[in-house]
Amino acid sequence: MNTAPQPLDTAPAPYPLPNGWRWVKLGEVIKDIQNGFACGNRDESGIIQLRMNNVDRLGNIHFADYLRVPKSAVKSEKYALQQNDVVFNNTNSKELVGKSALFRGYEEPVVFSNHFTRLRPYDNLQPTILIYWLVSQWQAGVFAKLCNSYVGQSSVSWEKLSQLDFPLPPLAEQERIATRLDGLLTKLREAKRLIAEARESFTLRRAALLHKAFTGDLTADWRTAHPQPASEAASTPDDAPYDVPESWQWVKLGEVCSFIGSGVTPKGGSDVYTSTGIKFIRSQNVYADGLRLDDIAHIPNSIHVQMSRTTVQDFDVLLNITGASIGRATFVPANFGQANVNQHVCIIRLEAYSIPQFIANFLNSPQGQNAIFDTQTGVTREGLNYGQIRNLLLPLPPLAEQQEIVRRVEAVLAREQAASELLALDEQISVIEKAVLARAFRGEL
DSSP: OOOOOOOOOOSOOSSOOOTTOEEEEGGGGEEEEEEOBOOOOOOTTSEEEEOGGGBOTTSOBOOSSOEEEOGGGOOOGGGBOOTTEEEEEOEEOTTTTTOEEEEOOOSSOEEEBTTEEEEEEOTTSOHHHHHHHHHHHHHTTHHHHHOEEETTEEEOOHHHHTTSEEEEOOHHHHHHHHHHHHHHHHHHHHHHHHHHHHHHHHHHHHHHHHHHHTTTOTTHHHHHHSOOOOOOSOSOOTTOSSOOOTTOEEEEGGGGEEEEEEOOOOTTGGGGOBSSSEEEEOGGGEETTEEOOTTOEEEOHHHHHHTGGGOOOTTOEEEEOSSTTTTOEEEOOTTOOSEEEOTTEEEEEEOTTSOHHHHHHHHHSHHHHHHHHTTOOSSSOOOOOHHHHHTOEEEEOOHHHHHHHHHHHHHHHHHHHHHHGGGGHHHHHHHHHHHHHHHHTTTOO
């Protein structure tokens, strides 16, 4: 049997272990390590090279989107992965460095890039146990603390990795733990998959509902029961994206607003934020289903006074105008209290003949999102300026029908939201998963 040497225990134990377990350094149970190789060349008939995107956060390898490198670039058999090899992502962002996966074999040869270190344990350590332990350490943030950070990336060297304390169970116990973890984690990850499917279904149903709302289909029966005069607006503008009911009209968003503007980041940035004071709304607080205030920032009243132009009022519509969440919109509820916004959030203050819930729903609808992103050029979402916001085309029904659309949309979404509260279990499952792995390596499973 190819086993590691038996070292003397001299350092204090991180925590007590069951009888038969012992603390070792990770390097003591790894018989062979190998860093991968870099290759910028591609060859459709070449060899698959494992990259960072092929490894997920749960210890799995995915071959749906791989690259091939020329066979001539593979200078040695040492880069070929064997079944039950463990790959450790040695270079990545600080949050992702340390992702690891178990190679279970593939239908053709696979090599790995220089962003991975390949680990082969001695016979006294099952690869399955090693990968579960590495995943548990990544989840606990061990590698983020251990890494060296450079511009745009972080790395963990084998020298540091090898010195980590590893709780080594007897082989028979390893087999029991691996079987137990396989069963428990498979069930937890299946639950997460079903939640993800439910979330996607909810998103699709919401989009379909809003699409009907802003074509007039949702309230066709209401218009039959409540005839409305034809709009006094001129003929449909040439750039109108689709036809609307006769009682509706296309207007530019700026025509129904009394104010459009965003705030600034106070001098000093986040250093001037306070634990109490005036609520300071940022893009991470603006969601289609309302304002999320779990991590709301606050600013002193003195800064709020200096930013009086962007003092938030009840029923203002808020629109994210930069970054990854560009186009996300909501409205300020009644009795919200004093608040302001930073430069990433635009206030849209409406005239009396349109209601904020209607405008926010339109901006979040497929039609509204298309209108927003049609203003963007290139491959990046650079941001919306005030002129683009004012010129967004809006299908505007009479006020009574706006109110009916909002009522129907809110009624349906309230029922959906009650069901979707189960989706919050996703985060709880992640917590349970971490707890299961932690207990496994304390001998408590």
